[in-house]
Amino acid sequence: MFDSLADKLQATLADVRSRGTLREQDIDVALREIRLALLEADVNFKVVRSFTADVRERALGANVIGQLNPGHQVVKIVAEALTDLMGGTAQELTLGSRRPAVVLMAGLQGSGKTTAAAKLARLLKEQDGLSVGLAACDVRRPAAVEQLVAVGEQAGATVYEQGVEKGAVETAKWALQRAHSDARDVLIVDTSGRLHVDAELMAELVAVRKAVKPHAVLLVLDAMTGQDAVAVASAFAEQVAFDGVIVSKLDGDARGGAALSVKAVTDRPILFSSTGEKLDAFERFHPERMARRILGMGDVLSLVEKVEREVDETDAVELERKLRRNEFTLDDFLSQLKQVRRMGSLGSLLGMIPGLAGNRLAKMDVDEGELDRVQAIILSMTPGERRRPEIVNGSRRRRIAQGSGTSVHAVNQLIKQFGQMQKLMRGLVAGKMPDLGALMRQAR
Numbered sequence: 001m002f003d004s005l006a007d008k009l010q011a012t013l014a015d016v017r018s019r020g021t022l023r024e025q026d027i028d029v030a031l032r033e034i035r036l037a038l039l040e041a042d043v044n045f046k047v048v049r050s051f052t053a054d055v056r057e058r059a060l061g062a063n064v065i066g067q068l069n070p071g072h073q074v075v076k077i078v079a080e081a082l083t084d085l086m087g088g089t090a091q092e093l094t095l096g097s098r099r100p101a102v103v104l105m106a107g108l109q110g111s112g113k114t115t116a117a118a119k120l121a122r123l124l125k126e127q128d129g130l131s132v133g134l135a136a137c138d139v140r141r142p143a144a145v146e147q148l149v150a151v152g153e154q155a156g157a158t159v160y161e162q163g164v165e166k167g168a169v170e171t172a173k174w175a176l177q178r179a180h181s182d183a184r185d186v187l188i189v190d191t192s193g194r195l196h197v198d199a200e201l202m203a204e205l206v207a208v209r210k211a212v213k214p215h216a217v218l219l220v221l222d223a224m225t226g227q228d229a230v231a232v233a234s235a236f237a238e239q240v241a242f243d244g245v246i247v248s249k250l251d252g253d254a255r256g257g258a259a260l261s262v263k264a265v266t267d268r269p270i271l272f273s274s275t276g277e278k279l280d281a282f283e284r285f286h287p288e289r290m291a292r293r294i295l296g297m298g299d300v301l302s303l304v305e306k307v308e309r310e311v312d313e314t315d316a317v318e319l320e321r322k323l324r325r326n327e328f329t330l331d332d333f334l335s336q337l338k339q340v341r342r343m344g345s346l347g348s349l350l351g352m353i354p355g356l357a358g359n360r361l362a363k364m365d366v367d368e369g370e371l372d373r374v375q376a377i378i379l380s381m382t383p384g385e386r387r388r389p390e391i392v393n394g395s396r397r398r399r400i401a402q403g404s405g406t407s408v409h410a411v412n413q414l415i416k417q418f419g420q421m422q423k424l425m426r427g428l429v430a431g432k433m434p435d436l437g438a439l440m441r442q443a444r
Contacts, residue, residue: 004040004041005037005038005040005041005294006293006294006295006296008033008036008037008040009034009037009078009294009295010295010296012030012033012034012037013030013074013075013078013295015030016030016074016075017072017074017075022074024060027056027059027060027074028056030074031052031055031056034052034055034078035048035049035052038051038052038260041226041257041260042226042227042257043226043227043257043260043261044227044230044257044261044264044265047085047260047261047264047265050264051081051082051085054081054084055077055078055081058077058080058081059074059077062077075295078295079288079291079292079295080291082260082287082290082291082294082295083287083288083291084287085260085263085264085287086259086260086263086270086285086287086290086291087263087269087270087285087287088287089287089288090284090285090286090287090288091244091269091270091271091285092271092284093216093218093244093271093272094215094216094243095186095215095216096215098215099180099183099184099185100133100176100179100180100184100185100186100187101185101186101187101215101216102176102186102187102189102212102213102214102215102216103120103186103187103188103189103214103215103216103217103218104189104191104205104208104209104212104214104216104217104218105117105120105188105189105190105191105218105220106191106205106217106218106219106220106236106240106242107193107219107220107221107232108193108194108196108197108222108232109141109192109193109194110193110222111193111220111221111222111248112220112222112248112249112274113138113190113191113193113220113248114138114144114147114148114151114190115147115151115248115274115279116220116246116248116272116274116282117134117148117152117188117190118134118148118151118152118154118155118157118279119155119272119274119279119280119281119282120188120218120246120272120282121134121152121155121156121157121186121188122154122155122156122157122279122280122282123272123282123283123284124185124186125155125156125157126156126280130185130186131182131183131184131185131186132155132156132157132158132184132185132186132187132188133157133158133159133160133175133178133179133182133184133186133187133188134148134152134155134157134158134159134160134187134188134190135160135161135171135172135175135176135179135187135188135189135190136148136149136159136160136161136162136171136175136190137168137171137172137175137189137190137191137192137208138168138190138191138192138193139163139164139166139167139168139171139192140164140168140192141192141193142163142164144190144192145161145163145164148161148190149161151279154279155279157188158179158182158184160174160175160178160179160187162174168191168192168204168207168208169204169207169208169211172189172208172211172212173211173212175187175189176211176212187212189208189212189214191204191205191208192204197232197235197236197239202239202240205240206240209240216243216244217240217241217242217243218242218243218244218245218246218271218272219232219233219236219242219244219245219246219268220245220246220248221233221245221246221247221248221258221262222248222249222258223247223248223249223250223258223259224249225258226257226258227257227258227261229257229258229262230257230258230261230262230265230266233245233258233262233265233266233268234265234266237266237268242268243268244268244269244270244271244272245262245263245266245268245269245270245271246270246271246272246273246274247259247262247270247272247273247274247285248273248274249274250273250274250275259273259290269285270285270287271284271285272284272285273285273290328422329386329387330378330381330385330386330387330389330418331378331383331386331387333378333418333421334375334378334379334386337371337374337375338375373404373406373410374414376404376405376406377400377401377404377406377410377411377414378414379404380399380400380403380404381400385400389415389418389419390419392411392415397411397412397415
């Protein structure tokens with residue numbers, strides 16, 4: 001995310017860090033590069049002007065001019081200013097005490113609103129343990145109802161729909177009654193979008209809001225539309241008050257303008273960001289963590305949270321026991337591979353590690369298809385072969401290659417690499433194996 005902007009900001013700040021001392025004109029040159037990078041990222045020009053003025057004032061106020069090795073302090077100042085620009089501290093979605101709590105989704109057609117509704121449902125269910133319903137009130141686009149039914153089922157949420165025969169307001173009232181009788185904790189209402197902001201869109205949204213009295217109204221903005229998204233947010237803020245923003249498609253070729261401008265322009269916080277097509281590619285928005293990612297400083301807290309959600313402490317202790325006893329098999333390897341993949345793309349995980357964030361390793365394109373092939377090869381083996389890969393002879397390798405739709409060479413390569421990994425692990429165990437269970441407890 002923000003790849004182009006991140007590259008330019010990191011290059012500019014690397015030049016600042018490389019200088020033994022800084023003059024005021026060095027600060028101005030760096031700020032000019034930062035200004036250009038932000039404008040190219042389609043950040044609102046008023047926001048850019050305010051941001052660079054803020055950074056200059058902080059840098060001069062911190063008295064970095066003429067000091068030895070002031071570069072790290074300048075990076076810290078830019079990180080703090082970026083954090084403040086995106087809202088400062090993370091804001092939570094407030095649901096109140098009444099049940100079901102109602103969340104009304106708004107946004108233009110094509111912004112990813114329907115998918116965002118399902119992603120939010122999944123997050124509230126998986127992370128907060130809430131029972132969630134989805135109301136299909138986008139009745140102007142038949143495909144929207146079908147889409148919500150499909151993604152809602154994947155998210156583990158109950159979808160309340162009446163097709164497109166009923167009006168949006170009637171469907172919303174009916175869905176709220178059903179959610180109440182089903183004792184749902186949350187009802188997320190998906191509404192109609194348009195290609196642009198118009199009176200009809202706003203009137204329908206106001207009518208639905210009046211009918212369901214939502215605890216929160218969330219506006220979904222497409223990050224790839226840059227300043228256009230901010231203009232949409234401003235138009236909504238003038239006519240239909242919303243409480244927070246979901247920035248969608250942040251994983252695409254996003255210029256970043258929406259995420260970096262919307263808080264300053266509308267004074268509404270970004271609550272969530274969508275970082276991929278899969279339903280689990282959705283997370284609470286943390287301005288400080290996002291600023292660190294943009295500047296290549298890593299995001300350890302988000303990485304730890306992902307690990308905690310996907311790795312059970314008991315499993316970690318059992319894995320440690322197997323490693324100590326040299327009992328790590330291809331079944332265990334496959335289990336670990338699945339856990340890592342549930343946490344997101346390998347590139348995004350590497351980008352959260354300090355020292356690798358901003359490094360070429362973190363930005364390389366990891367062939368997820370290769371991981372699929374590895375999984376297919378392992379699943380084509382018998383239980384005995386997965387426990388003892390050394391018994392896999394030539395005929396077995398041909399059978400495994402045929403069963404997995406790969407080649408004998410690919411099977412040979414996997415078995416060889418697994419053998420090398422086992423040797424490495426035996427070396428670690430012979431030294432001193434860290435207590436994985438203790439590490440997870442410390443992370444909490």
